[in-house]
Amino acid sequence: MTKSKFRSKKVFVLIIVAAISVALMWAFFDDTRPHNPKVFGPPAKTEWKPIGARSAGQHSYDIIPEPTTWHAIHVDVSNADSVWGVAAPMFELDWVAEPAYFVGSGPLLDNQGNLYFSANFYHGERVDLVAIDAKTGARRWTLPEIGKMSAGGPIILNDPDNPGAQIIYLAGPEQITAVRQDGSILWKKATGIKIANAEDPDTTKFQNFNYHPATDSLVTATKSGALHAFSRKTGEIVAPAGQLPGAPAISGNRTSIPGFIVNRVDPLMDKAFGKTADGLSLFSSAVNYIYGGGGVITNYFSIDPDSSRIYIAATAPDAEDGTEDGRSEIGAIYSLTLQDNGNGGLEFEVLNRNTFQGGTGSTPALSADGSRVYVSDNEGHVIALDHELNEVWRVDVGEPLVGSITVAPDNNEIYAVTAKDVFQLIDRGDHGTLTWTAELNGFDGYANVDVQSNGLTATVTANGVVVMIGGGKEIIGRTVMLHVGMGLLDRQTGRLRYFTEGREDSLAMSVVAADGSIYVGHSPLRRAVGKAFYPDLTQDVIGGVARFKPVRLDLLARDALCAAGARAVNANTLNQVAEAAAVSTDIRQIAFLITQAESAIEQAVSDSDMPQADANPLRDLLAQSSASLATGDLIESATALTSACAMFD
Known part of the structure; x- marks a missing residue:
């Protein structure tokens, strides 16, 4: 799989085309249209209802929390981006907390109303984890940075030894830590992981980690495709390192962001967030990461809570792209097991594999019963696989997909996103059908907004689909993001039930809390490009976490x-x-x-x-x-x- 394709789900499909010509951008500056935003009143009841038996697993919720809010990067271990509750039908921006931090994943919430995020990049204080009050945004505590920081954010699990309590786990290349909700350390252990490639120490960077029920362990995956398992109870390593057979990725089209864009955006991002631990500007670092190649895994992975089978999207072995050169230009999805090795220990074993021409740019998302695995490729296809990774069907939505598939437990609904649109599809067993394309018109009436488009992976709730909408200038069919807001779509029709403007762009998720609030982690790469070229038409970029509080609680x-x-x-x-x-x-x-x-x-x-x-x-x-x-x-x-x-x- 190409590096650029692996990460297109994040942002840069927009950026590449958006900055083709500065002259085209400046041509819009004389726009004198009136600013008359559309007013969204109280939404009527939705007509959507569940029909027939839902998809449901057999597992308990002793350790894995009920999917009532975000406990992991995509809600839970199966990465479905679906919650049981309702989002507030009406909401407004309440506050932005910790604006000095670039928040690329999360935030997550516990069952006591506390919010957590891993501070991937920051200006000043360097910490591994920040805990804030989810209602007020006030800081509660931080976990100091120890060695190389974590990459993929924390995961929150129930504490079976203390019913009602939860534990926050955080993993980095050098240390894995368990933290109680009050900030006290339950345990911390050195991982003992050695750098596999001294020339590229980033190969040890954890992309994510997840919970493996069958072995009661925390499984980690590195950029280089190495897998490790640690005891949930103690943090001790419980399995020798496993290794996916994929080869490091290279950029198949050798594309990069033009230098004049980097030169404009880097100073802006340096001012907002400072430089990375390696002394690079944040934007340059992202560009190098995306287009430099070298990774086997550059996204997250899923675990079926019933079978404990592990699903990882990565690269294919070297020779499968037709050239044995130590690199891979195509992608693959793997299923693995972590099982007894016969000597009292555990080991990883690859069970199945399916390759993709063009690669897959999404985290595998699982149905609640584990019978389906959904991925998207970079050629516009939503792909459904069975649990053995046999392809069942694929649907072409007409443009490249840029995020993970969202899987609802009801009515066989799944949701896919591109740089422009949000789609609902129905899994009809042996084929899939496209049922609607979302109405993304939240910025109607805004001066200087020529085009509106999707901004994040969709979040399914019991009363709709939470989406981010970006608004700005249209350059060759793409959006240079100047404004951003949050909306609630009707699951029956795809129409926008409600919308309000927000503060900042995000690469994370549309997080819905148990009280209906919506939280967004600020990671402004797309809007940074807009700010760099349209400095007078949009606000300064900021980091942190925003809360959209419910209004009209009735x-x-x-x-x-x-x-x-x-x-x-x-x-x-x-x-x-x-x-x-x-x-x-x-x-x-x-x-x-x-x-x-x-x-x-x-x-x-x-x-x-x-x-x-x-x-x-x-x-x-x-x-x-x-x-x-x-x-x-x-x-x-x-x-x-x-x-x-x-x-x-």
């Missing part, structure tokens, strides 16, 4: 209880024996949605968004539904929730 309560009611009605139609896993998971999700609704009602009364006279009967109905749910009476639970939803008609 509507959040409405969407949560209506979603719970629709799910309870559907669950009641299922065969309680044959579809036991689906029904059990439905009950868990309904219980969480009821909790969301109860909290939203309390806050709505406090904010004067809901009169006490309306809140009391809603609370009674939710209490009835919870009591019925606890006894497994889905009929009574559904009846109470349906009545509560009808109160908003």
Whole structure:
């Protein structure tokens, strides 16, 4: 797989074309259109409902948290980018915390309302982990940098020895650490990993790490394709290093960012974030990383929580591109197992492999039952594989994909993103169909916005799809990003239910919290290009994390209880024996949605968004539904929730 293709999911598909000609950009500066932004009012109820049995796993949630918010880079170990709760139907930018940090992954949230991010690049204080209060943005504590810092951000797991508590794990080339929620160190261990290539020490850089249930271990992967496993309980290494058979990647088209762009953007990024630990400018470092080649793995990997099978997108072995030169120009997806080696230890074993002409630019995303693996390639295809990595179908969306596939547990829905659009597809078993292309019109009426486009991987919630929309100038069909905002799409139609302007561009995820808030990690590479060439049309670039707080909490309560009611009605139609896993998971999700609704009602009364006279009967109905749910009476639970939803008609 080519290096540039591997990372196109991040940003540079936009940047390359956007900066073809400075003269073209300056031609827009005389635009005198009025600034009359579109106003988004309170969104109506969504008509979307789950139909039939959901995809559901058999695993417990003793260690792996329920997918109620972001506990890992793509929500959970299977990287589905899907959460059980609802996002706030209406929201607004609340604050930006820790703006000195360039946040390229995360943030993550624990079950106590704390937010965590790994500070990949920064201006000044150098730390491995920052913990802030998710409601206020106030710093709680930091984990000092020790040796080479982590690359892929933390992962949060439940502590089975202390029910209700969680542990934050962070891995770097030199050390792996477990931290309690109060910032105290549970354990820290030296990894003992030696640099495989002294000329390129970055080959030891962890791209991500994940939890392996069968062995109760934390699995790490390096840029060079080396795999390691560490005990979750102690941090001790539990398996000799494994190695993917892929060869280092090279850039098949030998493309690079033009120097005049780098020369404009580097000083801007240096001012905002300083230089990297290697003394490079952040933008130059990103360009070198993307176009320099040399990596086997440059994205994240997934683990099926039921089978514990590991799925990694990487490069193919050297000779498979037709030339034995120690490099690879095509990609591959691998499935592996971590198992007993017969001598009381563990070892990695490659089970299956599938190669891709043009490579895959996405983290493998798994269905909840582990039966499907979804990837995107760089030629415009969404590809569905079975769990043995046999291709089942592919759909061409007409343009290169730039991010991981989002997998909903309901209605066989999956979501794919390009530099322009967000698509919904349906997995129909032996083929996939494209059902809608999203309406991305949040910046309608903005002066100096000629084009609007997708900004991040989509996030599926119980009441819609959370997206980032970028707005700016159009250069040869691409967007030079000047503005950015967050929106909520309707899952039934792809129409924009709500939108509000944000502060900064992101390479991370659209993170939805348990209270419906939306968080965005600021990593402004695309908007830095816009700022460099349109300095008077957009704000200065900043880092940190932004919170979009819920407003009109009565509507959040409405969407949560209506979603719970629709799910309870559907669950009641299922065969309680044959579809036991689906029904059990439905009950868990309904219980969480009821909790969301109860909290939203309390806050709505406090904010004067809901009169006490309306809140009391809603609370009674939710209490009835919870009591019925606890006894497994889905009929009574559904009846109470349906009545509560009808109160908003």
